[in-house]
Amino acid sequence: MRGIGALRDAPAMQTVRLYGLVAAGGFRRFSTYRAATAAGVFTNTVFGFILAYTFVALWHERPQLGGYDQAQALTFVWVGQALLAPAALLGFGFQEELQERIRSGDVAVDLYRPADLQLWWCAHDLGRAAFQLLGRGVVPMAVGALAFELALPAAAGTWLLFLLAVALGCLVSFAIRYLVGLAAFWLLDGQGINLLNSLVAMLLSGTLLPLTVFPGAFGDIAQALPWAAMLQVPADVLLGRHTGAGVAGALAFQAAWAVALLAAGRALQSVATRRVVVQGG
């Protein structure tokens, strides 16, 4: 009986279980770096304070800049610090490991495993993000809320929507960095593209300044690009700037970019895989 049941649900269930384990592995791996986590919390908190004071000065000169009042602007700062590690807003992450495996040829081994390369790294990276959201996100956010007057919502529903937006943001972040990682198949080393990726992520996610503050067309374009899904959208969801259908629209914006970029990653992966097979790794 048990054997038959296990056989019947084997493919789907085993797949779910496999990637669940990979994600749990990513979570656990990062949870062992205790000192690194503490150091990260400290750094995020320090940067949070510095940015918060600059925002206070700016919003003192220009109240309602970018459609935020001061409390909302400060909330943006601390959400940014909380998501810095989980959503990899500075662009650093697993892709350097992937590039190293591509450079050393070890990726050929990965490709022959019965697990999908993209799904495997995705599960691993989301596991990492989940840990860092708890380990590196909660404390700076709490410190920020104690030290400054923030515009945090009271409704539990808003927080749930925020978490959903964060999850989608992390997925988009992964999808971009996966493309960056695969670039190592064609580039001699990943240094240049990693630098470019960091630069773009830092500027266009809103980590330095909310995208709504960016001048004119630049701001409009920035808000339509996928990096906006990583911080700008989750922050706006938390701040209640989207209501009703607006929330659905914002989440759909994130989901659409996630699907498009993951599909692009898939396509690039299959081109790259063919390369590996032809070259023999």
Add this chain to the structure above:
Amino acid sequence: MIEVEDLEKVFVVRRRAGRLRRTKHEVRAVGGISFAVPRGEVVGYIGPNGAGKSTTIKMLTGILTPSSGRLRVVGIDPARERTRLARRIGVVFGQRTTLWWDLPLLDSYRLMRRMYRIPDDRYRANLERCTEQLGLGELLEVPVRQLSLGQRMRGDIAAALLHDPEVLYLDEPTIGLDVLSKAKVREFLRELNADRGTTVLLTTHDLSDIEQLCRRVMVIDHGRLMYDGGLDGLHAVGESERMLVVDLERELPPIDVAGCRTVRVEGPRQWLAFPAGASAAPLVAEVAERWPLVDLSVREPDIEDVIARMYA
């Protein structure tokens, strides 16, 4: 060359006891050892993992400061004058390279030459000799990370010798090497010692390293020197046994030969243990005369076995 008197190293280890409490433990990694190595001697330094081998080597090179005791290498106190000592000793770590990982071997060597202020003619002569004897010719332009373990080890040994050190420490120099690389390394070390009288101290897990290179062996366990003397004496002390493995024409009951005991029978193959100090020749002759012998081999005792027997 090397003088060690009552050398001791005590580590304070903090262990988690409960959620927040931590307790301190003292661990005596090296507990009062004394020995002297004269110029030109090749000494094997062996012992099980965690016995204190690496800790001793680290103190002899100046990496670690001893807790107590007196220590002189080429007349220098390693802990106090580490960088001065560094010019006069060579160190090879089997597990990690002292070369620059991303650079070609030759770049590492060029940098060593400037770092150690090696005179031009000495550098050229030493590099030439090492390149030739260690077979590095085609590897000089290859980045270290692309070398195989055996190639890298040979590269490391050359790097440790460019500045004509008077003492050479080798920490597991043949670990993980293939047979050919091992042979090359041993041959090179033998010649080095014969030609230049370099004093060598090596730790190893491989008894054949010791047999082929060292006349003297020191055995350390639990931080204490258990044996210091010739290799033969070690076998005697350890009552170690060699193994004669014979393949007979067919399955037979355990054969009975004077001077050894049959420890295992598996089909036509039988294992005969005999004292390591004894010669295998008469045994082989007797077996060949009395039983239908097809093939045979002699297995040397494992260093771990020898040591294990010493403390059994």
Add this chain to the structure above:
Amino acid sequence: MAEAAAGIRGYGLIVAMWVRTTMAYRLSFAMTALGNLLMTAADFAAIAIMFSHTDVLGGFTFAEVALLYGTTSTSLGLADLLLGNLDRIGRRIRDGTMDTLLVRPVPVFAQIAADRFALRRIGRVLQGLIVLVWSLTALDGVAWTPVAVLLVPVMVLAGAAIYGAVFTCGAAFQFWATDAAEVQNSFTYGGNTLTQYPPTIFSKELVRGVTFVVPLAFVNWLPALHVLGRDDPLGLPGWVDFASPLVAAACCALAGLAWRTGLRGYRSTGS
């Protein structure tokens, strides 16, 4: 003294080797240096965007903030170029390669600082210098007395020394906490972000903290306020504006002590 000379010589040797290696791939070097320049320019872009919405921030004009930005960024860039790789020490301790440095005849500090010397980081220095030079041309109403003129290069170098001391302390801290490399970022990159902005926008406690505890205020705030003819928010005596070199020397001495203590600890525990 002999050790310092040996250290500088060893540092020079290793750096020269890495520069030679870098220069074998000129195009790649130019690209990554440019990338570094652009990367560090991103936070200046943020400041420029802020000033597209306002004329003053904390009472300071764009050119004045640019002076602060240019000086502190050039200082950090120099320290990062020369000593930035010190933060790899934690990794070296963890993977055991620290021991290989201890058996060479060059002080460990010089070896780690010079290891994998990344000339591309000159991009950050250049970016800071560009902003600094622009601010000097854009500032008006500054009385360029000989003292004020001299104060600019002095503050950049003293600032670099202070940041260098922070890098060193951060590395020394890793002897105890081998994977806490990120802590020092709070004081180096964080300090850099802090001192890019005028002290007037921060709380008095924070300004006091970076004056008396971690003396980042001496990197540029105090001397730059003198150049700009402004009073400092803490009302410190006037001579403090010129104290940066002294503070830098004290920081370096302390950092040296921290490093020695850390290394001695490592050599007695082996971990």
